[in-house]
Amino acid sequence: MRARHILIAAAVVVVAVILQTSLFARIRPFDVAPALTVLVVVGFARHFPAETAMLLGFGAGLLQDLLAVSPLGLWALVMTTVAYATVRFRGRLEEDFGLMTPFVFAATFGGLFLFAVLGTIFGEKTLADGGAVKKLLVPAIYNAVLSLAVLPFTAWTIGASRRPGTEFRL
Amino acid sequence: MWRPGGIDRSTSLLIGLIVLSLTLLTVDLRASGAGVGATLREGVQGVLSPVQRAVSTATKPFAGFVESLSDLFSVNADNNRLRERVLELEQEVAQLQSLENRVREFEALLGLATPAGLDTITAEVLAVGVSEFDHIRVISKGRNDGIGVGMPVVDEGGLVGRVVSVTATTAHVRLVVDPIESVAVRVERTGETGWLSGRGSGPMVLELLNSDAAVLAGDILVTADGKYPSGIAVATVVRAARSEVGFSLRTEATPTAALSRIDLVYVLVYTQDSPGITVDDGSGRIPAVVPEDPGDRTSGESDEEPVTTTTTSVSDDPTP
Numbered sequence: 001m002r003a004r005h006i007l008i009a010a011a012v013v014v015v016a017v018i019l020q021t022s023l024f025a026r027i028r029p030f031d032v033a034p035a036l037t038v039l040v041v042v043g044f045a046r047h048f049p050a051e052t053a054m055l056l057g058f059g060a061g062l063l064q065d066l067l068a069v070s071p072l073g074l075w076a077l078v079m080t081t082v083a084y085a086t087v088r089f090r091g092r093l094e095e096d097f098g099l100m101t102p103f104v105f106a107a108t109f110g111g112l113f114l115f116a117v118l119g120t121i122f123g124e125k126t127l128a129d130g131g132a133v134k135k136l137l138v139p140a141i142y143n144a145v146l147s148l149a150v151l152p153f154t155a156w157t158i159g160a161s162r163r164p165g166t167e168f169r170l
Numbered sequence: 171m172w173r174p175g176g177i178d179r180s181t182s183l184l185i186g187l188i189v190l191s192l193t194l195l196t197v198d199l200r201a202s203g204a205g206v207g208a209t210l211r212e213g214v215q216g217v218l219s220p221v222q223r224a225v226s227t228a229t230k231p232f233a234g235f236v237e238s239l240s241d242l243f244s245v246n247a248d249n250n251r252l253r254e255r256v257l258e259l260e261q262e263v264a265q266l267q268s269l270e271n272r273v274r275e276f277e278a279l280l281g282l283a284t285p286a287g288l289d290t291i292t293a294e295v296l297a298v299g300v301s302e303f304d305h306i307r308v309i310s311k312g313r314n315d316g317i318g319v320g321m322p323v324v325d326e327g328g329l330v331g332r333v334v335s336v337t338a339t340t341a342h343v344r345l346v347v348d349p350i351e352s353v354a355v356r357v358e359r360t361g362e363t364g365w366l367s368g369r370g371s372g373p374m375v376l377e378l379l380n381s382d383a384a385v386l387a388g389d390i391l392v393t394a395d396g397k398y399p400s401g402i403a404v405a406t407v408v409r410a411a412r413s414e415v416g417f418s419l420r421t422e423a424t425p426t427a428a429l430s431r432i433d434l435v436y437v438l439v440y441t442q443d444s445p446g447i448t449v450d451d452g453s454g455r456i457p458a459v460v461p462e463d464p465g466d467r468t469s470g471e472s473d474e475e476p477v478t479t480t481t482t483s484v485s486d487d488p489t490p
Contacts (some may be wrong), residue, residue, distance in 0.1 A: 018218065021297035021308070022226040026233035031371065031430055032302055050180035058187050064300040065194075066214040069334055069342050072207045073194030075300070080187045087180055116303060122195060125349035126303045130372010135302035 005158045006052065009044045012157055013060045016040040021067060032135060034142035037064060038108050041079050042147075043154030045086035046093070057083025071122050074115065082111045104147040109140035212337045215308075219340045222297045223310065288399060289439040291315055295432050296340065305348035305370060307331070309435060312339040320397065322438045328403030328426035329353070329393060330435055341437075345429055346404060347374060354396040355404055357389050366391060366405055366423060373422035374405055381419045386410045391423055399440050 016036045024033035041060050045053035061079030065072045085107055093100050113136055119126035129135065177185075198207040291311055299306035311317050313336045323330045323343045331345040346353060347368040355366045355376070362385070364378035376391065389407040393400055403426045411421035 014218075017300065018221055018225055021300055022222045023229045023233065025226070025295070025298040026230070027236050028430070035301065037300070051183050054180065054183050054187060058191075061191075063214070066211050067218065067297075068300045068304050069306055069344065070304065071195045072198035072210075073191040076194065077188055077191035080184065080191065084180065084184045112301070112303075115301065119303060122199065123350070124303070128349035129303060129370025131370055132303075135371065139302060 005048075006056070008157050009048070009056055009154075010059065012044075012154065013037065013040055013056065014063065017060070017063055017067065029142075030134075030138060032138040032142070034146055035108050035112060035139040036143075036146070036150075038079070038082055038111050039104065039143045039146060039150050040154060041083055042086050042104055042107050043151045044158070045083040046090050046151070047155060047158060047160040050084075050087045053087050054080055054083045057081075070119060070124055074118055074122065074124075077118065078111050078115045081114060082107050085110070100151065101144045101147055104151075105140045105144040108143040109136055112136045112139060208335075211335070215337045215340055219296060219308065219310075219337075222308065226296055290436040291317060291439065293317075293341070293435055293437055295435060303370070305331075305345040305368070306334075307343045307345065307432065307435070309341050309343055309437070310339075311437065312337050312341050314338050316439065317341045317437050318441065320441055322398045322402070322440055323435050324402060324438060325427045325432050325435050327428050328405075329398065330427045330429065330432060332397060333437065343435070346427070347371070347425060347429060353398065353404055354394040355391040356394045356400075357383075357385055357407075358392050358403075359386070359389050360384075363394050364418070373408055373424055376405070376407065376421050376423045378419040383419065384410070385419070385421055390426070399438065 016039075020033070020036045024036065027033065037060055041057045044056055047053075048056060057079040058076050061074075061076035062072075064075040064079070068075065086103075089103060093103055116126040116129075116132060116136065120128070126132070194207075197205070201207055293309035293311040293315075295307050296310050297308040298304070307330070309323070317333055317336055319333055319336055321333045323332060329346050331343045331348070331351070333341045334344045335342045344351060345368070346366075347370060349368050349370055352365050352367040354363065356363050357378070360383060362378050362380050362383040364376060364380075367375045367377070369375060376385070378385065385407050387407055387410045390403055391405045391407065393402045393404055405423035405425050408422045408424055411419055
């Protein structure tokens with residue numbers, strides 16, 4: 001892995017955050033948008049070494065925190081956890097690629113749920129939202145669908161490739 | 171692979187990053203929106219807001235196309251409903267015209283100010299919050315344009331929210347439907363006062379102080395005194411309600427502003443210290459305004475005192 005890969009991944013994360021806050025402000029089927037940054041973090045965490053993946057997740061979360069009005073560190077904690085979960089499960093996911101879409105669904109749902117719980121604990125009243133269940137479920141479904149395009153894209157940006165029966169290599 | 175007997179490097183790093191995140195959380199909450207966190211936020215938002223503006227502008231045609239596609243499904247039903255509504259509104263307009271004239275005469279007699287008399291700053295919505303749980307809009311005007319924390323934001327429909335943080339060139343507006351927001355309101359038809367609380371994408375909750383007062387579906391709720399100037403439309407009551415038992419009356423309402431599709435907003439140059447609209451008739455029986463706005467019910471959040479200084483560009487034509 002080279003520094004170039006990390007720079008590319010960081011740039012893709014920034015683009016994802018910008019799209020999340022601008023493009024998806026208008027394209028919102030059923031009034032909910034995908035959680036694109038979570039998806040991108042999962043995409044890169046499949047390929048990077050564990051420590052790099054988690055630091056990338058932390059950085060992506062911190063960037064979201066800096067653009068939000070919620071307390072600093074909330075998204076950083078969530079994204080780090082998502083990256084860690086991906087690192088832990090990626091071996092099994094590569095063995096059976098059919099698990100990838102359910103995993104993306106679970107990672108997105110779990111990440112958003114963690115954010116909602118922590119947000120409520122830290123005074124954001126997130127779980128008091130009348131549409132909380134919808135806001136947890138629908139982005140997870142969108143991410144599961146988008147993963148079919150976004151995960152290959154993230155792999156492509158850093159030149160990750162795989163031979164059958166082996167793990168991804170950079 | 172997972173090693174039950176010990177903690178590997180990635181788990182150690184996870185623990186370290188979680189501790190770091192919790193430290194950041196604590197420090198940021200203790201700093202109450204100031205300090206290093208605020209400086210970092212201002213820097214990052216200052217760098218990214220031009221990019222967000224560019225992406226928003228560039229993708230507008232595409233997003234508009236997608237929006238119009240989704241609108242096609244409901245256009246016929248909307249047309250019929252709107253035709254009926256136009257007829258109703260034409261009748262109401264005629265009635266309101268005469269009422270408005272009378273109100274102006276009374277206000278002139280009492281020397282009152284109205285929200286329409288406030289200076290406004292027109293701003294474009296650049297971006298939304300980073301997640302579905304962030305009821306935030308980023309607008310294209312900031313401190314340099316005279317915007318300060320606490321200022322109310324409206325659109326043609328009514329109250330959108332209020333400014334909760336400001337950078338030199340942008341500002342964050344927390345929508346009125348955010349669960350940590352509550353607004354002192356008055357039922358326009360009856361004058362009864364109460365609180366309206368946000369519930370995210372769910373309907374807002376109206377709690378009236380007088381449990382004997384009835385509210386009807388379609389009643390308009392307007393701001394009473396507090397964080398906002400009086401008289402701005404906030405929400406429409408969804409369901410009629412009359413309390414059977416209890417100390418207050420609760421029902422639901424939906425915002426009058428088109429919160430999911432706002433492009434342009436008007437920031438009212440108003441702070442809590444601005445001259446308010448209070449009517450004291452001396453009788454002490456009928457409160458013309460709600461005595462005290464509870465503000466955000468979140469401990470830990472304390473916005474800095476609003477800046478009431480100058481406004482640079484002002485007034486397209488706000489219609490709160």
